Amino acid sequence: MKAIELNKQEPRQKYCFIVERLKDKEILGKINFSLSCKEINEWEIGWIFHPNFWKNGYAVEASRRVIEFAIKDLKVHRIIAMCYSNNIKSENVMKKIGMKKEGCFRRVKFLKNSWHDEVIYSFIHEDLNENY
Numbered sequence: 004m005k006a007i008e009l010n011k012q013e014p015r016q017k018y019c020f021i022v023e024r025l026k027d028k029e030i031l032g033k034i035n036f037s038l039s040c041k042e043i044n045e046w047e048i049g050w051i052f053h054p055n056f057w058k059n060g061y062a063v064e065a066s067r068r069v070i071e072f073a074i075k076d077l078k079v080h081r082i083i084a085m086c087y088s089n090n091i092k093s094e095n096v097m098k099k100i101g102m103k104k105e106g107c108f109r110r111v112k113f114l115k116n117s118w119h120d121e122v123i124y125s126f127i128h129e130d131l132n133e134n135y
Contacts, residue, residue, distance in 0.1 A: 016037060016038040017035070017036070017037040017038065018035070018036040018037070018069075019033055019034075019035055019036075020033060020034040020035075020036070020065065020069060021033050022034060022052070022061060022065040024061075031052055031053060031056040031061050031065075032050060032051050032052030032053060032056065032061065032062065032065075033050070033051055033052075034048065034049070034050050034062075034065050034066060034069050035047075035048070035049045035050070035051075036048050036049075036069050036073065039083065043080055043081060044077075044078070044079055044080040044081065045079070045080060045081040045082070045083060046073060046077070046079050046081070046082050046083075047082070047083050047084065047085070048066060048069060048070070048082055048083075048084050049084060049085075050062045050065065050066060050093070050096065057092060062096045063096055063099045063100055066096060066100045067100055070082065070100065079128070080127065080128045081125060081126070081127045081128065082102075082125060082126055083105075083123060083124065083125045084097050084102060084123070084124050084125070085121050085122065085123045085124075086121065086122060087112060087114075087119050087120070087121055087122075088107055088119065088120035088121060088122050089119070094122060094124070097124040098124075101126060102124035102125060102126050103124060103125060103126060104122060104123075104124050105123045105124065105125050106122070106123055107120050107121070107122050107123075108120065108121045108122075108123065
């Protein structure tokens, strides 16, 4: 119920896009897009796809479409994405969609009984206009 209420919020602060394959409508994954800092109009993008659909470019294509929406409709200033530092596949998506690495937060996520680093990528409005 909370997700339904968030979808009715105006202005919207969170979007969840289900990604499906065009030819057969099979659900491949999803893209989350949410406001992370209202003061600077910064949004965070994230994705999750079933492993059967990795390495097909789906995450890159879907993320680019969400970014186009963000530029044209939401007029965002900045978009960020974060992942565990050992999540090379997700980091590669960030690079392919034109994001730039800002840095690494050391030992900020606790998972499976140990601490992990997290990397952050971003682009700002000017980068978005160059790439989209």
